[in-house]
Amino acid sequence: MTQPDGSPGVHRAVVFDMDGVLVESEHLWERMWAxxxxxxxxxxxxxxxxxxxxxxxxEWAAFLAAHTGGPEPVAEVERxxxxxxxxxxxxxxxxxxxxxxxxxxxVSARAPIALAxxxxxxxxxxxxxxxxxxxxxxxxxxxxEVPRGKPGPDVYLAAARGLAVDPVACxxxxxxxxxxxxxxxxGMTVLAIxxxxxxxxxxxxxxxxxxxxxxxxxxxxxxxxxxTPVAG
Numbered sequence: 001m002t003q004p005d006g007s008p009g010v011h012r013a014v015v016f017d018m019d020g021v022l023v024e025s026e027h028l029w030e031r032m033w034a035x036x037x038x039x040x041x042x043x044x045x046x047x048x049x050x051x052x053x054x055x056x057x058x059e060w061a062a063f064l065a066a067h068t069g070g071p072e073p074v075a076e077v078e079r080x081x082x083x084x085x086x087x088x089x090x091x092x093x094x095x096x097x098x099x100x101x102x103x104x105x106x107v108s109a110r111a112p113i114a115l116a117x118x119x120x121x122x123x124x125x126x127x128x129x130x131x132x133x134x135x136x137x138x139x140x141x142x143x144x145e146v147p148r149g150k151p152g153p154d155v156y157l158a159a160a161r162g163l164a165v166d167p168v169a170c171x172x173x174x175x176x177x178x179x180x181x182x183x184x185x186x187g188m189t190v191l192a193i194x195x196x197x198x199x200x201x202x203x204x205x206x207x208x209x210x211x212x213x214x215x216x217x218x219x220x221x222x223x224x225x226x227x228t229p230v231a232g
Contacts, residue, residue, distance in 0.1 A: 001155065003191065009127060010225070012226070013114065013165040014112075014115060014162065014173065015115070015116050015156060015171070016114070016116070016173045017115075017118075017176070018119055019117060019175075020195050021215075022100045022104065022127075022133075022197070023097060025094050028094065030044075036081055037064065040070045041068075044067075048063075049198070052064075053198065054069045054147030054149060054150035055178070056120075057073065057078050058144055058229055059143075061077040061164060064077050070084065075105045082090065082120055094130070096131055097215060098214070099218075099219060101133075103216075103222070106219060107223065111162075112138040112139075113138045113164055114137060114138060114160070114163050114165050115156070116172070118149055118155070120142055124140055141162060142155070149178075151185065152185070153180040153187075155182065156186035157187075160188075170186075171190075171191060172190050174190060174208075175197070175220070176191060177201045177229070179207050180192055180200055181203075190220060191210045192208035192211045193214070193215060193218055203205075
């Protein structure tokens with residue numbers, strides 16, 4: 001779809017993805033999925049990771065359950081993997097990406113911001129609390145809380161509703177193929193920060209109005225594209 005040009009004065013809010021945009025955690029999710037599969041005698045490749053990236057927790061848990069053929073119900077598969085991710089967070093493994101904290105602080109001082117993440121609510125809340133970012137977000141949405149995960153637009157549309165801002169007046173920051181597709185399908189102007197380890201597909205990247213090499217570049221572009229600062 002054609003994206004707006006990102007001109008100043010057009011945009012009033014920003015919606016961030018979390019994994020791969022704010023925190024370095026994509027590799028940890030892959031590790032947890034692979035570990036779960038290996039414990040049940042199944043392999044896990046980059047192809048499986050690409051299939052599930054962007055899915056909601058119930059969606060990837062169902063995929064993992066079917067892939068391994070284990071006895072656990074889907075809800076238990078999700079709980080076990082999320083427990084592993086929380087343990088990794090408690091061990092200090094879920095680090096902020098370079099430039100992420102400054103980006104959140106400066107952008108939230110200019111406009112309302114939201115989070116639209118495929119991570120389950122328990123992980124979203126734990127990550128934002130651990131890194132003292134909770135107060136800066138006006139809305140946070142997990143794709144488990146909407147009918148469809150990414151690449152469906154649902155989580156981005158819900159984030160825009162949480163901000164009370166039209167999706168077309170929102171900027172979105174994404175790194176993954178399904179995330180880029182989701183934000184574009186919601187009608188937002190999409191800024192891409194491609195992961196070198198999990199590069200997005202060409203069609204997904206084409207949905208972005210701007211492709212950044214690092215988060216400092218994203219921050220500058222966001223600040224240039226936003227309207228005047230929020231009063232108060």
